[in-house]
Amino acid sequence: MKKRLGTIAAAAILFLSNIAHAEPSDFEQWVAGFRAEASAAGISDEVLDQALSGLTINSRVYELNDNQPEFSRGIWDYLDSAVSETRVRNGRAKFQENRQLLTMIDQAYGVDAEIIAAIWGLESSYGAIMGSYDTIQALATLAFEGRRTGYGRSQLIGALKIIQHGYASRDDLKGSWAGAMGHTQFIPTTYLSYAIDHDGDGRRDIWNNLGDVFASTANYLSVSGYRGNEAWGVEVRLPAGFDYALADTKIKKAVVEWAAAGLSSINGPSLIDGFDPNIRGRLIIPAGARGPAFLVFDNFEAILKYNRSTAYALAVSLLSEEIAGRSGAVVAAWPRDDRPLTLTERKDLQQALKDRGYDPGPVDGIIGAGTKRALRTFQQSAGLPADGYASAKVLEALK
Ligand code: NAG
Structure with missing residues (x-):
């Protein structure tokens, strides 16, 4: 009996000492390395203790970061929910509620009040869904491993600077799984550079103070080149036989030139009415030749x-x-019968273009300007409408 107790005690001691001498996990080692880097970047020991001690990974962040859905939605499905009746109704009500504040900020920053409100609506459903992830934990998780380690690291340093300057406390830093915070989802570096203390209370509070939220958003748009009372763009009608190669990110023309190329406003005979004829824009056809076109x-x-x-x-x-x-209704019909390509198919399409000697850029399933250009060149040589739109039909033709 005595012996047995002794054995149990020995096992318990062994167990406890194993805990005491447990190897630090890879994440703990990473935190130690990161801590040294952050310290060299000027973050104080006090802030580092507060933010990093006992920090763990949030595995849900990896699930979301890795989630490249195989099936993508058509842009028409995205717009249906982004500009839903509910979001419009709530937007008009929220605009009314905050009209004075929004108008004041519109005038101060030269950013249209309804654009600020629309961003607010899309980023957090007007403050209803700002995210409750612990920003420090989410960013450390991204920085540790996966496809956004560089982003995670620099944003984590940014978040630590926010705490160090006393702009927000460790526990205030809440937001999306990817580190976007508050009503209009600023990432830490955007916050540091562009957030505004509108009411002068000494804090730039994008989590609770709507004046700070709207001013910060307006300021960021303004430094990004937004100019009040200029249009975002217009839906246009293209003439028969239009050369879709003109719908390219690199081609910008004045409204008068687009009018000369045969474009008209979708709602009227003239494109120039209502616009400064010298304002420059580019043409986008987000769903190809069968869908709407916009001058932006x-x-x-x-x-x-x-x-x-x-x-x-x-x-x-x-x-x-x-x-x-x-x-805000789009007048021309979206090709809703068009099945958007799956991720695998988009990669197949890029590979097929490559195999035929065109250069779509990396085979990553992202249909960017490079893929569209390569696709148009192929379509031209195959006698197809050269709209650069990655449809099931064109994939068929490529194979
Ligand atoms: C967005 C940022 C943008 C940044 C992009 C890529 C805001 C409002 N937007 O979340 O500045 O370029 O991520 O990292 O912060």
């Missing part, structure tokens, strides 16, 4: 700095029209 100006490019997706910038633009009491 510099303000659209400024919205793209906020989030680099054409669908996003279009959603902000259209929602802003609705909030302003105009129609």
